[in-house]
């Protein structure tokens with residue numbers, strides 16, 4: 001049996017954004033030390049870590065040195081090169097394993113893996129050249145959405161193709177990078193399940209969270225949704241199949257489209273805690289970040305039980321700073337609203353600066369609290 005990593009040990013995180021920050025907060029609350037490595041300094045994670053190291057992910061000497069100084073390595077940024085994960089794995093356990101990142105950091109590999117494992121997903125075709133794209137558009141029909149295979153997030157690297165004649169311009173807009181073409185899904189809801197899986201192979205699930213987006217960026221999440229027990233079971237079964245099939249030790253989010261016909265389709269996987277799971281910090285007995293700590297340390301997972309009948313989250317984007325500092329006093333005047341800020345100095349439009357959580361007796365009430373608290377910031 002692999003020995004668990006006990007509090008007092010040092011956990012290493014690659015990537016230094018808000019996901020690493022909330023992981024570090026959970027880890028430090030449990031008595032661990034946290035070292036972080038990323039190419040920048042004074043980061044959301046670095047501000048709460050014990051040690052912040054600035055180095056490129058491609059600097060394999062720095063990665064080796066970093067991994068030698070920690071008891072386990074995990075990620076908050078899934079786009080680190082494969083060589084980085086392989087180098088770290090020579091010196092410390094890497095959880096989830098580099099292979100999980102390799103599969104999920106490229107949309108073509110991820111979707112091919114899902115299709116090969118019989119998991120329902122949005123229909124897609126590879127598009128590695130303008131010619132292949134035009135064949136793909138003919139096969140899938142329009143509208144369809146062209147997405148870069150790598151480094152896409154929050155709708156970046158995506159172009160909608162409404163008719164075949166737009167294919168060439170879309171290919172040029174994405175600068176001829178490797179892409180996939182996806183059929184457009186006229187969904188009823190977007191939802192997500194967050195799963196955690198320990199070294200003992202036991203799993204827990206959160207959600208489904210019902211997610212709304214604005215300009216392709218997550219706006220609000222709420223759980224539970226008004227979904228039938230059959231859909232919830234199916235969403236968990238899919239998440240379980242993904243966790244087992246990829247042999248994930250850690251946390252992973254499955255994002256779904258739910259069609260008007262009540263059909264679930266996987267949109268994408270994220271092999272780490274996810275924005276839609278931020279509501280677990282105040283909504284659940286054990287949050288997604290504590291589960292990440294427990295799973296990568298080989299400890300049993302905590303209870304994912306909801307503390308109240310419903311929990312919700314509203315994101316705070318940089319746009320809220322347009323007219324100066326938001327009115328934090330007005331938000332705090334709503335006693336049920338819980339404020340989380342990520343310590344980012346510069347508020348750019350679309351940049352995730354923080355979020356608001358609330359729990360309540362119904363999903364509608366929880367959503368009402370977080371959106372009213374957000375509106376109060378500008379009142």
Ligand code: AMP
Nearest residue numbers: 122145153154155182183184185213216
């Ligand atoms: P993604 O980065 O792939 O999660 O895409 C960001 C957002 O764009 C999604 O959350 C959806 O709101 C929208 N979107 C992406 N792909 C599709 C699709 N095939 N059909 C409909 N909406 C989509």
